[in-house]
Structures are given as structure tokens and as C-alpha cells.
Amino acid sequence: ETGVTQSPTHLIKTRGQQVTLRCSSQSGHNTVSWYQQALGQGPQFIFQYYREEENGRGNFPPRFSGLQFPNYSSELNVNALELDDSALYLCASSLASGGPIYEQYFGPGTRLTVT
Amino acid sequence: RKEVEQDPGPFNVPEGATVAFNCTYSNSASQSFFWYRQDCRKEPKLLMSVYSSGNEDGRFTAQLNRASQYISLLIRDSKLSDSATYLCVVNIPGSARQLTFGSGTQLTVLP
Numbered sequence: 001e002t003g004v005t006q007s008p009t010h011l012i013k014t015r016g017q018q019v020t021l022r023c024s025s026q027s028g029h030n031t032v033s034w035y036q037q038a039l040g041q042g043p044q045f046i047f048q049y050y051r052e053e054e055n056g057r058g059n060f061p062p063r064f065s066g067l068q069f070p071n072y073s074s075e076l077n078v079n080a081l082e083l084d085d086s087a088l089y090l091c092a093s094s095l096a097s098g099g100p101i102y103e104q105y106f107g108p109g110t111r112l113t114v115t
Numbered sequence: 116r117k118e119v120e121q122d123p124g125p126f127n128v129p130e131g132a133t134v135a136f137n138c139t140y141s142n143s144a145s146q147s148f149f150w151y152r153q154d155c156r157k158e159p160k161l162l163m164s165v166y167s168s169g170n171e172d173g174r175f176t177a178q179l180n181r182a183s184q185y186i187s188l189l190i191r192d193s194k195l196s197d198s199a200t201y202l203c204v205v206n207i208p209g210s211a212r213q214l215t216f217g218s219g220t221q222l223t224v225l226p
Contacts, residue, residue: 002160033214042119042202042216043159056213090158092214102147102212106158 002026004093004107012113013081021076021110025093031055032074033104034066037088049074050096078112086114116141121203121217128193129225136188136220138203147206148179150188152199153219159202162188193224 003026013019025032031050035043045058049068063079072093078085088111092104121138128134140148148165163170165177165186176189186203200219207213 031212035214035216040218042218043214045213045215048213058213088156094212096212102206102214103149103161103164104214105161108158 002105006107010111018079023091024073029093029095031094031096033092034076035090081114118215119217121220125221127223132193133191139185140205145205149204151202198224
């Protein structure tokens with residue numbers, strides 16, 4: 001196991017609602033990245049947090065936002081949910097050490113269904 | 116053009132076979148390369164990092180060809196437990212150290 005945990009495991013929401021997903025990173029890791037994985041696709045990068053600051057963002061609208069806390073855990077918030085937001089949301093933790101190899105370890109994911 | 120492209124398969128091979136997956140990436144400045152495996156409805160798990168000189172981990176061998184911008188994964192003596200989707204992953208340089216995933220290649224090892 002990677003030591004990365006996510007909650008909840010599954011979630012069903014209605015279009016237009018808001019959702020908050022949570023992630024606890026592996027002990028000693030200071031960076032959390034969030035990904036969205038639609039069925040049959042590879043994970044798509046949403047954003048990354050390092051030392052409580054957003055450290056890069058993929059091609060996702062502003063209604064996707066996040067936080068990182070002093071203990072390096074993180075939240076992903078999605079406002080005004082759309083049907084296309086239905087996906088597996090993955091968080092990955094890593095240690096930003098300055099080296100070129102940057103291995104990330106994934107949590108089990110939260111499966112979000114928007115109806 | 117997709118940043119990371121893989122043959123989606125599926126690859127159906129008998130137990131004990133050798134199977135190879137290839138992947139191409141578009142950003143020549145990429146520095147870090149990985150193979151992840153993902154079981155059905157589970158999270159991706161790091162299989163191996165890919166180093167410039169190539170590397171081997173048991174039955175798995177990864178190669179990197181920077182000139183042609185492709186990465187390969189060779190699995191020897193396939194086991195039933197190797198059945199999964201294999202994701203080619205490239206780290207795009209920059210402050211975000213973003214991982215870009217291919218769509219994955221599905222492998223089924225048959226008894």
C-alpha cells in the first residue's frame with residue numbers, strides 16, 4: 001500500500017451541487033497532485049499543491065479548486081457540478097526533492113457520479 | 116497530437132509469452148518517464164521508472180529512446196497476474212512537475 005488515503009470512496013451528487021474530496025498524503029511527502037480519470041482514459045492532471053500553494057494547473061476550469069493544509073493533506077473542491085464531472089478522482093503524493101525523477105504514489109480514488 | 120500515445124490494445128497473450136508495449140511522447144524536453152499498471156477500477160501503481168540506460172526489474176524491462184521519443188516495456192514469462200492496463204507516463208518539465216498519462220494498453224494473460 002502507498003499510504004495515501006482518500007475519502008469518500010464513492011459519492012453521488014446532482015448536477016449543480018458542490019463537492020469536496022479529501023486526500024491524506026504519504027508520510028514525509030510534501031506535494032499532492034490531483035487527477036481526473038474518465039472511463040477508458042488515462043488520468044488527467046487537474047492541479048498540484050506544494051507547501052500549501054498551487055504549483056501548476058492543468059486544463060480545468062476555475063470551478064475546480066483546491067487546498068493543501070500544513071500537514072500536507074489536501075482537498076479538491078468542485079462547484080456547479082456537471083454530468084461530465086463523473087469520473088474517478090485520484091490524488092497522488094510525492095516528495096519534491098529537486099531531483100529529475102519524481103515518482104508519485106496514488107491513493108485509491110474517489111468515484112464521483114453526477115446525475 | 117496527444118502528448119503521450121499508446122496502442123490501446125487489447126493484447127491477449129498466453130501465459131508464459133513475452134509481450135512488448137511501446138509509447139511515444141511529443142515533448143523532447145521531457146526528463147522523467149514511468150510505467151504504471153492499473154487494475155480494473157483501482158488506482159494506478161508505479162511499476163517502474165525508466166532510466167536513460169534502460170532498466171530491468173525481474174521479468175520487466177524498460178527502455179528509453181530519446182532520439183525517437185519512445186519508451187518501451189517488455190514483459191517476459193507473462194503471468195495471469197500481469198493482466199492489467201499499462202500506463203505510459205511522462206513528466207513534463209516545469210514547476211508543476213506534471214505527470215502526463217497515456218490512455219493505457221490493456222493486457223490480458225490467458226491460461
